[in-house]
Amino acid sequence: MEEISIKDFYREVCGDSGCQLDYFLDNKSNNDLGHFNVFDTAKFYHCDSKKPKMSYNRRLYYKISLIKGSNLVEYADKTVLIDKQGILFATPKIPYRYIPQSQDQSGSFCVFTKEFLSKSKTGLIIDELPIYQPNSDFVYQLNDEQYQEMEEVFKKMNTELSSDYAFKYDLLRNYVLELIHKGQKLKSMESVPNTANAASRITSLFIELLERQFPIESDAQVIQLKSPLDFATSLGIHVNHLNKVLKETTSRSTIEIINGRIAEEAKILLKQTKWNVSEIAFVLGFDEVAHFSNFFKRHTKLSPLKYRN
Structure with missing residues (x-):
């Protein structure tokens, strides 16, 4: 998009x-x-x-x-x-x-x-x-x-x-x-039955918005869409509806998909760059290094430095 x-x-x-x-x-x-x-x-x-x-x-x-x-x-x-x-x-x-x-x-x-x-x-x-x-x-x-x-x-x-x-x-x-x-002053129109196409379109657009933020190739490249609300606002739909659609089409919640992709990018940056943990936390949208470390531990069972080493 x-x-x-x-x-x-x-x-x-x-x-x-x-x-x-x-x-x-x-x-x-x-x-x-x-x-x-x-x-x-x-x-x-x-x-x-x-x-x-x-x-x-x-x-x-x-x-x-x-x-x-x-x-x-x-x-x-x-x-x-x-x-x-x-x-x-x-x-x-x-x-x-x-x-x-x-x-x-x-x-x-x-x-x-x-x-x-x-x-x-x-x-x-x-x-x-x-x-x-x-x-x-x-x-x-x-x-x-x-x-x-x-x-x-x-x-x-x-x-x-x-x-x-x-x-x-x-x-x-x-x-x-x-x-x-x-x-x-006009009366709203009824939506025509096209639920499957709408759900597929929303899912595709969501994935496209998410993936467009990656790969991160510069320490000045900071992801802008981090929360379910960020994505719902960009797509022009209610955040609850976005979550419902993604649950139906992927069996995963919005936050699970977002966090999973961010965790994957964190692994790549820790293994393939020499950036310190603070720089990686920054480009992935974390205000505090501690928040990033806790996030990474929840997803990998390891601290960022242990994973890198």
Whole structure:
């Protein structure tokens, strides 16, 4: 699972030159304002003849997608089917992907950075909004009337973005907030039966996040994900659910898997490096050498120095 920046987003869908990155990122944004842009889905994805398959990644920007067409949305432990038309509120907190289920796909979407909305004079903090909480259902089915309402807001965004009005970005923020508030009034969708696939996906992503931290090749390389809560937060699910899934798929608890992998790396570092025990404890995320020594003894029945010798 990669982290996709706003620049990566343009490259992902259009290639390095196909969509004129400099035009989108320099001329249509301002460092003091943050980045904002709005697109017609059908037109935008035709800027490259090879339409990319959306990968299951964490995107470091916000995206509101008004979707017309059948799509399967996968996020956290859920799989949701947009049957005809819907809207999706994507946040950096929740990795996701959606898979088109039909050839006819249309609609609109806007992308924006946290800095863009933080300039709002309302003093709001975007991550405190209900729709952007990790446990929020961020995709919703729309009826025809709701779709038309959302579509009108996107049309106003598109018109305003091309205008020379001095305060257009203030107005665009208001349009984004209008979409968010409309979204917060919508009813959550039921997850479709896909439990086995969801459990398999979560397990694979967990193992990938864990293994990505290894091998440790420098004494400045410190693991960042150490607890079940760290991993659950990165995956956008509740820690209890992560533990339940791993128990079902591996017969081991989250903490057992994490500690087992850390213990294995500790053995490798003790045998294959000349680092002292304090340095090894540090890179493995232990604040105190004593804590690391006790941890290692529990897993190997030996102290770090006895194991090394």
